[in-house]
Amino acid sequence: MSSNWNPKDHLPQDVQQSMVNANDPLAFYQIISRLKIQKRTGWLDHDINDCESIADHMYRMSIMSMLIKDPQVNKDKCVRIALVHDMAESLVGDITPFDPVTKEEKHRREWDTIQFLCNEFIQHYNKDAAKEIMDDWSAYEHVGSLEARYVKDIDKYEMLVQCFEYEKRLNDSTKLKQFWSAVNSVKTQEIQSWVQKLLKAREEFFQA
Ligand SMILES: Nc1nc2c(ncn2[C@H]2C[C@H](O)[C@@H](COP(=O)(O)O)O2)c(=O)[nH]1
Numbered sequence: 408m409s410s411n412w413n414p415k416d417h418l419p420q421d422v423q424q425s426m427v428n429a430n431d432p433l434a435f436y437q438i439i440s441r442l443k444i445q446k447r448t449g450w451l452d453h454d455i456n457d458c459e460s461i462a463d464h465m466y467r468m469s470i471m472s473m474l475i476k477d478p479q480v481n482k483d484k485c486v487r488i489a490l491v492h493d494m495a496e497s498l499v500g501d502i503t504p505f506d507p508v509t510k511e512e513k514h515r516r517e518w519d520t521i522q523f524l525c526n527e528f529i530q531h532y533n534k535d536a537a538k539e540i541m542d543d544w545s546a547y548e549h550v551g552s553l554e555a556r557y558v559k560d561i562d563k564y565e566m567l568v569q570c571f572e573y574e575k576r577l578n579d580s581t582k583l584k585q586f587w588s589a590v591n592s593v594k595t596q597e598i599q600s601w602v603q604k605l606l607k608a609r610e611e612f613f614q615a
C-alpha cells in the first residue's frame with residue numbers, strides 16, 4: 408500500500424519551488440547538496456558513524472566506470488548513469504533492503520522525486536539536461552541497457568570495496584558479513600572478475 412509520501416514535503420528548508428528561476432539552477436544545486444551530507448544508511452545501521460556519504464559512493468562509482476575495458480560499453484554513458492543513479496536520495500533518503508519500506512514504495516518515492524527534480528527544477532533552466540538525466544536514471548532503474556547493467560554491478564562492487572575498507576579499519580570480518588551476499592548480484596564478467604580479486608585480497612588480509 409503506497410503512503411502519501413511526497414517529494415515536495417522533503418525540500419531543504421532554504422529551498423522552495425517558488426525559488427525556481429529559469430535563468431538560475433541554484434535551487435536544484437542546493438537540493439543535491441544533500442547527497443554530499445547524507446551518510447549511507449547501511450553503514451550507519453552497523454554503527455559506522457563516520458562513514459561515506461551518498462555522493463562519495465557515486466563519485467567512486469563514476470571513476471570505476473571510466474576503467475571498464477569491455478569495448479561494447481559506452482563508458483561515458485556509464486559515468487553519467489553512476490552520477491545520477493542515487494540522485495533521488497537527496498529527498499527520499501538512503502533506504503536499505505532491511506528498512507521497513509517495500510521495493511514498490513521505494514521505487515514510487517524515487518520515481519516521483521526524480522520526476523519532480525527534472526520537471527520542477529532542472530527543466531526550467533535546461534530542458535535537454537532534464538530529459539538526459541531522466542533517461543539515464545530510468546535506464547539504471549529498469550536496467551535498460553548494457554551500460555546500466557555494468558553500473559548496477561559497479562554499485563555493488565563499490566559497496567563491497569567500501570565494506571572491506573571498514574572491515575580492515577575495524578579488523579573485523581564478521582560485523583559486516585551481511586553485505587557480502589551482494590557478490591551474487593554481480594552479473595557481468597569484468598566486474599565479477601574485480602569482485603573475485605577483492606574477495607582474494609580480503610581472504611589474504613584476514614588470514615595474515
Ligand atoms: N544493512 C545492509 N545494508 C545494505 C545491504 N546492501 C546494501 N545496503 C545499503 C547500502 C546503502 O546504504 C543502501 C542502498 O544502496 P544503493 O546504492 O543501492 O542505493 O542499502 C546489506 O546487505 N545490508
Ligand SMILES: [Mn+2]
Pocket residue numbers: 464492493562
Ligand atoms: Mn547506489
